[in-house]
Amino acid sequence: MSHRSVHDLVAFCQAIFDDLDFTRAREWKAAQPGRGVIGYMPVYVPREIIHAAGMLALGILGGGSDLEVIHGDAYYQSYICRIPRSTLELAVTGRLDFVDGMMFPSTCDVIRNMSGIWKLMFKDKYVRYFDVPQNFKDEVGGVFYENELRELKEGLERISGRKITDEQLNHSIAIYNENRAWVNKVYDYRSAFPWKAPSAEVYLLMRAGMVLPPEEHTLLMQEYIAAAEAENRPMRDNCRVVLTGGFCEQPPLPLIKSLEISGCYIVDDDFMLVNRWIQGDVETTGDPLRNLSRAFLHHSGQTAAKYEPDMDVKGKYLLDIIRKRSADGVIFSAASFCDPALLDQPMMISRVEAKGIPYITLQYAENSGQMQPIREQSGTFADSIKLWSGV
Amino acid sequence: MSGAEVTKSNSQLIQKAMISRNYDRITSGECKVSSTFVPGNLNELLMCFDIANNLPEINAIQNAMRKKSGDMIQEAERSGHSEDVCTYVKADIGMMAKGNIAPNGKPFRDPDMLLLSYSGCFTFMKWFELLREQYKCPTVMLHVPYAADGQPTQNMRDYIVKQLKDEVIPTMEKVSGIKFDIDRLREYLRKSAQAENNLVWMLEQSKRRPSPIDCYFGGVYYMGPIFTAFRGTDEAIQYYDLLRLEIEERIAKGLCAQTLDGDMPEEKYRLVVEGPPNWTSFREFWQMFAEAGAVVVASSYTKVGGVYDYDGFRHDPDHPLESLADYCLGVYTNRNLPTRVDMLARNLKEYDADGLLINSIKSCNSFSAGQLVMLREIEKLTGKPGAFIETDLVDPRYFSAANVKNRLESYFQMIDQKRRAGGFITGNAAASA
Numbered sequence: 128m129s130h131r132s133v134h135d136l137v138a139f140c141q142a143i144f145d146d147l148d149f150t151r152a153r154e155w156k157a158a159q160p161g162r163g164v165i166g167y168m169p170v171y172v173p174r175e176i177i178h179a180a181g182m183l184a185l186g187i188l189g190g191g192s193d194l195e196v197i198h199g200d201a202y203y204q205s206y207i208c209r210i211p212r213s214t215l216e217l218a219v220t221g222r223l224d225f226v227d228g229m230m231f232p233s234t235c236d237v238i239r240n241m242s243g244i245w246k247l248m249f250k251d252k253y254v255r256y257f258d259v260p261q262n263f264k265d266e267v268g269g270v271f272y273e274n275e276l277r278e279l280k281e282g283l284e285r286i287s288g289r290k291i292t293d294e295q296l297n298h299s300i301a302i303y304n305e306n307r308a309w310v311n312k313v314y315d316y317r318s319a320f321p322w323k324a325p326s327a328e329v330y331l332l333m334r335a336g337m338v339l340p341p342e343e344h345t346l347l348m349q350e351y352i353a354a355a356e357a358e359n360r361p362m363r364d365n366c367r368v369v370l371t372g373g374f375c376e377q378p379p380l381p382l383i384k385s386l387e388i389s390g391c392y393i394v395d396d397d398f399m400l401v402n403r404w405i406q407g408d409v410e411t412t413g414d415p416l417r418n419l420s421r422a423f424l425h426h427s428g429q430t431a432a433k434y435e436p437d438m439d440v441k442g443k444y445l446l447d448i449i450r451k452r453s454a455d456g457v458i459f460s461a462a463s464f465c466d467p468a469l470l471d472q473p474m475m476i477s478r479v480e481a482k483g484i485p486y487i488t489l490q491y492a493e494n495s496g497q498m499q500p501i502r503e504q505s506g507t508f509a510d511s512i513k514l515w516s517g518v
Numbered sequence: 519m520s521g522a523e524v525t526k527s528n529s530q531l532i533q534k535a536m537i538s539r540n541y542d543r544i545t546s547g548e549c550k551v552s553s554t555f556v557p558g559n560l561n562e563l564l565m566c567f568d569i570a571n572n573l574p575e576i577n578a579i580q581n582a583m584r585k586k587s588g589d590m591i592q593e594a595e596r597s598g599h600s601e602d603v604c605t606y607v608k609a610d611i612g613m614m615a616k617g618n619i620a621p622n623g624k625p626f627r628d629p630d631m632l633l634l635s636y637s638g639c640f641t642f643m644k645w646f647e648l649l650r651e652q653y654k655c656p657t658v659m660l661h662v663p664y665a666a667d668g669q670p671t672q673n674m675r676d677y678i679v680k681q682l683k684d685e686v687i688p689t690m691e692k693v694s695g696i697k698f699d700i701d702r703l704r705e706y707l708r709k710s711a712q713a714e715n716n717l718v719w720m721l722e723q724s725k726r727r728p729s730p731i732d733c734y735f736g737g738v739y740y741m742g743p744i745f746t747a748f749r750g751t752d753e754a755i756q757y758y759d760l761l762r763l764e765i766e767e768r769i770a771k772g773l774c775a776q777t778l779d780g781d782m783p784e785e786k787y788r789l790v791v792e793g794p795p796n797w798t799s800f801r802e803f804w805q806m807f808a809e810a811g812a813v814v815v816a817s818s819y820t821k822v823g824g825v826y827d828y829d830g831f832r833h834d835p836d837h838p839l840e841s842l843a844d845y846c847l848g849v850y851t852n853r854n855l856p857t858r859v860d861m862l863a864r865n866l867k868e869y870d871a872d873g874l875l876i877n878s879i880k881s882c883n884s885f886s887a888g889q890l891v892m893l894r895e896i897e898k899l900t901g902k903p904g905a906f907i908e909t910d911l912v913d914p915r916y917f918s919a920a921n922v923k924n925r926l927e928s929y930f931q932m933i934d935q936k937r938r939a940g941g942f943i944t945g946n947a948a949a950s951a
């Protein structure tokens with residue numbers, strides 16, 4: 128393992144983050160003939176199957192704050208979140224021309240309809256809307272899901288021109304198990320030492336994982352923890368908050384930085400859920416599709432994009448995280464016009480309120496420019512938490 | 519779906535009575551009540567258990583037409599609901615907060631179950647999670663996968679049938695205390711199909727010139743019974759028989775479409791409309807069309823509860839559960855955008871329309887996300903000009919009459935110009951209202 132400093136590692140991740148042409152993914156594809164790239168939008172797709180097909184799963188999380196949306200506005204009405212607009216902008220400006228297929232997870236009506244837009248506009252590309260069950264019984268939702276996974280596998284076999292064996296799948300599952308374990312270690316590390324692993328850095332580290340192959344990303348995370356540990360960074364008197372609601376359209380990086388500058392350590396978040404969605408390891412022996420299906424049904428995170436059959440369990444995930452991370456409060460941060468996050472929010476707030484946990488709500492767009500009001504709001508929040516906890 | 523004051527025909531009077539009977543049943547306390555949604559609703563199945571069907575979207579529409587929804591929405595927003603989300607949800611939640619009074623003036627009883635069949639819209643899922651918080655009643659989820667490749671797959675069908683058998687029917691049995699009888703379901707489905715034949719006949723009459731009916735503003739009334747609590751009933755069959763007679767009479771007399779103020783004297787423009795209407799200013803909105811002599815010959819909104827004319831779907835008593843699955847899968851917003859484009863483009867051609875107007879609903883991503891792309895594609899396919907306006911469903915804050923009127927006027931001018939030129943006018947009238 129090389130010995131890059133935190134500074135170098137973060138610069139490396141930042142460069143990947145800033146590169147809207149996805150050069151690293153292009154290079155990966157060009158390095159060997161026959162390689163393919165499948166883009167996917169947030170929140171969850173089974174990347175293991177893409178990996179087993181010898182392809183790169185490329186997370187596309189919008190255009191961020193620096194992308195000027197020129198064409199995207201001609202495709203979308205005004206009252207809608209920004210991520211479909213900027214993602215389409217990336218596509219119509221040729222930045223996704225090397226991508227062989229796109230997957231649209233079943234997150235909301237916007238992404239659902241976007242799969243159709245892709246079919247209409249990019250007729251030569253593989254497009255898959257990826258449905259996940261909202262029924263969590265093995266014999267009902269499980270059977271449906273396994274068949275969906277099989278269809279996905281067959282679709283990828285068609286475009287990659289090669290069969291995917293169970294061995295390959297199990298191998299890829301193991302690789303993602305390891306990747307997820309390290310993602311969780313980074314999250315645990317940040318929660319334990321938030322001053323050593325600031326959220327903006329952790330965020331960039333995870334964003335790199337949307338572009339790099341999982342093996343490389345795993346090494347990067349290992350390197351980062353070692354480098355962060357070696358660094359001598361001062362601990363600040365920040366309060367500890369969980370950020371929730373930003374699972375799809377991502378907040379601008381300055382927003383994450385602003386929250387920390389204003390006095391909040393983010394000790395957990397739901398950005399880029401794809402790399403933490405499944406909890407624990409997926410079995411690596413037996414029928415891989417069944418194992419992936421079972422993991423989804425029984426060990427996946429709760430988000431607004433999922434139905435919770437049991438009202439008493441609703442919100443438990445968030446409360447558990449608050450407890451596990453010893454958080455002082457919650458910041459509900461959702462993208463403007465984000466239906467799932469905003470519709471879910473009142474239910475989550477009621478759970479948090481019932482426990483007397485302080486919270487604030489804020490809304491953003493991936494290109495929000497003005498951070499001052501957000502800094503003020505979160506600063507006041509942090510101050511008030513400190514005041515209460517001192518009583 | 520119904521409730522505006524218009525020049526009433528017999529069929530409308532009958533429908534009005536049907537709707538108020540259903541509200542009386544819902545509020546009476548004499549039977550079990552399930553709330554559910556219009557698209558892909560399982561009315562015949564609910565009838566098998568003598569469960570009354572309450573449709574929150576319809577309540578929101580009724581309240582909007584009575585100019586009550588604005589306050590309700592603001593009430594919901596005051597209690598922490600976002601400004602950005604579907605206004606049907608907020609109208610419903612605001613209605614609860616304001617005493618939960620049904621359109622018949624009597625209080626709604628708490629539903630005995632929530633039947634969450636979420637065909638075509640994710641908002642439904644959250645909506646019923648929100649209502650469940652309030653009512654704490656059994657909430658049964660029927661997950662309807664999105665027909666993203668244009669056609670439902672066998673896997674999707676099997677999944678729905680399994681959910682019906684494993685979740686939906688057992689819950690209904692438990693709530694109602696009535697055992698499921700598949701023959702009873704078959705009988706209802708047979709009746710559904712009978713009414714559905716007349717519904718499709720009705721939709722297709724607007725191919726005539728002049729069109730004897732308006733398939734958007736008027737269509738809202740015509741589709742009422744089939745998309746709500748009456749599919750599968752004798753009443754619905756009688757309603758559509760009567761409607762058919764009325765339309766036949768209009769055809770025989772060579773009448774143009776009926777509007778709020780009587781029959782349109784002349785049919786000047788024939789439009790296809792995509793997207794739901796605005797309900798808070800329904801009358802004003804319709805008048806803008808009627809005054810210009812514009813008739814809507816086909817609309818996607820008349821397919822919102824289920825599509826019967828595109829690929830010939832009818833409920834099938836010989837395959838009852840499978841047929842319910844196909845019905846849910848086939849509702850308009852559960853179909854992918856290329857299919858929606860194909861459907862509308864065909865309508866434009868087959869109904870010999872002058873163009874496509876999209877009423878994009880501010881708070882409905884299910885309909886609206888992607889409509890501008892649809893507009894372009896349809897213009898390309900048909901060579902007919904399109905126009906785009908933005909309003910809302912039940913939030914009066916988002917209906918700007920002046921803007922809509924301007925937009926429509928320039929659109930009609932564009933059609934005139936095209937007629938004079940005899941060719942295609944490039945550049946759609948895309949703009950917000």
Ligand code: SF4
Nearest residue numbers: 208235375376465466
């Ligand atoms: S930000 Fe929210 S509404 Fe927009 S695409 Fe993502 S999940 Fe859907």
Ligand code: SF4
Nearest residue numbers: 604639641882883884
């Ligand atoms: S989002 Fe649209 S389809 Fe869904 S409930 Fe609201 S109006 Fe209906």
